[in-house]
Amino acid sequence: MSEPLLKARGLVKRYGRVTALDHADFDLMPGEILAVIGDNGAGKSSLIKAISGATVPDEGTITLEGREVSYTSPLQAREAGIECVYQTLALSPALSITDNMFCGRELRKPGIMGKWFGLLDQKAMEKFAREKLSDLGLMTIQNINQAVETLSGGQRQGVAVARAAAFGSKVIILDEPTAALGVKESRKVLDLIQDVRSRGTPVVLISHNMPHVFEVADRIHIHRLGRRLCVVDPKAISMSDAVALMTGAMKPEEVVAA
Amino acid sequence: MSDTPKPGGQDYEARLKTSATTLAEFDHAPRGVIGTIQHVLHANPTFVPVIVLVASIAVFGVIAGERFFSPFNLSLILQQVSIIGILAAAQTLIILTAGIDLSVAAIMVLMSVISGKLAVQFGVPAPIALLVSFAGGIAAGYLNGWLVTKIKLPPFIATLGTWNVFFALVLWLSGAQSIRGADIDATAPLLKFFGNTIQIGDARLTFGTILMILVFVALWYVLNKTAWGRHVYMIGDDKEAAELAGIRTDRTLRQVYMLAGFICALAAWASIGRVGSISPQSFYEGNLESITAVVIGGISLFGGRGSIMGALFGALIVGVFQSGLRLAGVDVLWQVFAIGWLIIIAVAIDQWIRKVSA
Numbered sequence: 001m002s003e004p005l006l007k008a009r010g011l012v013k014r015y016g017r018v019t020a021l022d023h024a025d026f027d028l029m030p031g032e033i034l035a036v037i038g039d040n041g042a043g044k045s046s047l048i049k050a051i052s053g054a055t056v057p058d059e060g061t062i063t064l065e066g067r068e069v070s071y072t073s074p075l076q077a078r079e080a081g082i083e084c085v086y087q088t089l090a091l092s093p094a095l096s097i098t099d100n101m102f103c104g105r106e107l108r109k110p111g112i113m114g115k116w117f118g119l120l121d122q123k124a125m126e127k128f129a130r131e132k133l134s135d136l137g138l139m140t141i142q143n144i145n146q147a148v149e150t151l152s153g154g155q156r157q158g159v160a161v162a163r164a165a166a167f168g169s170k171v172i173i174l175d176e177p178t179a180a181l182g183v184k185e186s187r188k189v190l191d192l193i194q195d196v197r198s199r200g201t202p203v204v205l206i207s208h209n210m211p212h213v214f215e216v217a218d219r220i221h222i223h224r225l226g227r228r229l230c231v232v233d234p235k236a237i238s239m240s241d242a243v244a245l246m247t248g249a250m251k252p253e254e255v256v257a258a
Numbered sequence: 259m260s261d262t263p264k265p266g267g268q269d270y271e272a273r274l275k276t277s278a279t280t281l282a283e284f285d286h287a288p289r290g291v292i293g294t295i296q297h298v299l300h301a302n303p304t305f306v307p308v309i310v311l312v313a314s315i316a317v318f319g320v321i322a323g324e325r326f327f328s329p330f331n332l333s334l335i336l337q338q339v340s341i342i343g344i345l346a347a348a349q350t351l352i353i354l355t356a357g358i359d360l361s362v363a364a365i366m367v368l369m370s371v372i373s374g375k376l377a378v379q380f381g382v383p384a385p386i387a388l389l390v391s392f393a394g395g396i397a398a399g400y401l402n403g404w405l406v407t408k409i410k411l412p413p414f415i416a417t418l419g420t421w422n423v424f425f426a427l428v429l430w431l432s433g434a435q436s437i438r439g440a441d442i443d444a445t446a447p448l449l450k451f452f453g454n455t456i457q458i459g460d461a462r463l464t465f466g467t468i469l470m471i472l473v474f475v476a477l478w479y480v481l482n483k484t485a486w487g488r489h490v491y492m493i494g495d496d497k498e499a500a501e502l503a504g505i506r507t508d509r510t511l512r513q514v515y516m517l518a519g520f521i522c523a524l525a526a527w528a529s530i531g532r533v534g535s536i537s538p539q540s541f542y543e544g545n546l547e548s549i550t551a552v553v554i555g556g557i558s559l560f561g562g563r564g565s566i567m568g569a570l571f572g573a574l575i576v577g578v579f580q581s582g583l584r585l586a587g588v589d590v591l592w593q594v595f596a597i598g599w600l601i602i603i604a605v606a607i608d609q610w611i612r613k614v615s616a
Binding site: 054073075078084090092095100103105106108117118119120 | 505
């Protein structure tokens, strides 16, 4: 097997007396879709936050493309090419869809006005945002300049996913991307995930929706009690066995490992 | 890709191929007059202070008649609000980030005392004295920003503390003595630059008024047309989301406080021209007056919402009320009474507008 693109070893994160990550390992292979499943409180979100720079783990190492990295902010992780859609979406409700999509990497007008006076190229940003949302099938958004707070939950999720997919370069992490979406939007997000993989970018998908996980994932990372319990192949295991593993009803030895 | 439904999977999705692909369109039910007004105001929140400003000018025009409408009186209102207006611009920056700055007027008075002290009493060339005061304003703003971002103090507490610190420094540096206008004229007339006027007919525009308008135009550009300005709004809206979305929120916050401090130093220069002397006791209530202007201008104290121009209109509304009531022969105490109700009504209208969703 080739070398993992993104690798974590022995991650530990404690919040006071709560241990969210207990020597957790993580491997993401180039060009794969890796699903991360686990019970509530298993530490999935903590794992993702440590990988995407939102929190700094107390112990452990993270390696991206063979180089050890340590991020102190999501911005640094993003510059290194790790794009993340958080469960909270990280959108500013009072601002427009365009403003949110370009948050932190706005386009400036060419020429002196852009270079010296920082004038934003509103037209180009609106066009780009509109294209990305149409790609995702979010046709029910009528006005690209409407505030995010006027969108439905699913539309907001769509904007956040579109933001990550539009700029993501090396790794895209999606935390429950379909939880708030309708049938059509869920399908679009799943298609998008496969589309992203076909372009060679690996995707980490955290989800509770087993049919979605089993449909798109190449491998499934099962997280339990703050650490990686095992990694399984969705073609070699049934959904009910996966659920049994993540809830502790079954031991990994009882199933064939991937 | 997923054209063939997986066994036991999601074949109900097959119907999606024929789903609608056009943009959604809806018939809008008639809203009625009040509903329409509410929607227009929601889309353009700055309309409220503009309407209040126009209405109050009209009302006082009827009550006080000719004298109120004279170019002299209207330009006098502009003159009177210029200093509080500039402070309100600085205050707006802070309030947009969901903070509050109780120290703006104290920074201003401290910087006017510093530049006056240096130029008039120590014989430092006036341009250098002014540069020192600008640097001082930025440093004072940095102190506020540092307390808020590094020590994690709530802005209210941080600036309540620095307000007292700066005010004490003012009394110490000045020895509670004013610097007389005649002395400034003799040694450093540049300090009174913004007291100069342009006479247009009966109207007298001071340079201070022009400075105020320039400050507002510049800030409007920065807040609406640059990435930095959008980040200021995002931080005020939801700081954590802005952080996750990749904005260096603490750094931007410190820059906001420093810019506000610089604007306060500009106000200090303008205030010397406006007052004609440098008094450590002046503008003691400037902090609260700047907040009043911002609130009446429809800028949300919870951050992230409102236009900088609202603060300009807010300051003008206060000026129009004071001038109009005075010309109508109303006692000063009723002016204060009216401003109090104005604040309450402004915020109440704001809440009512926010109930609509686009």
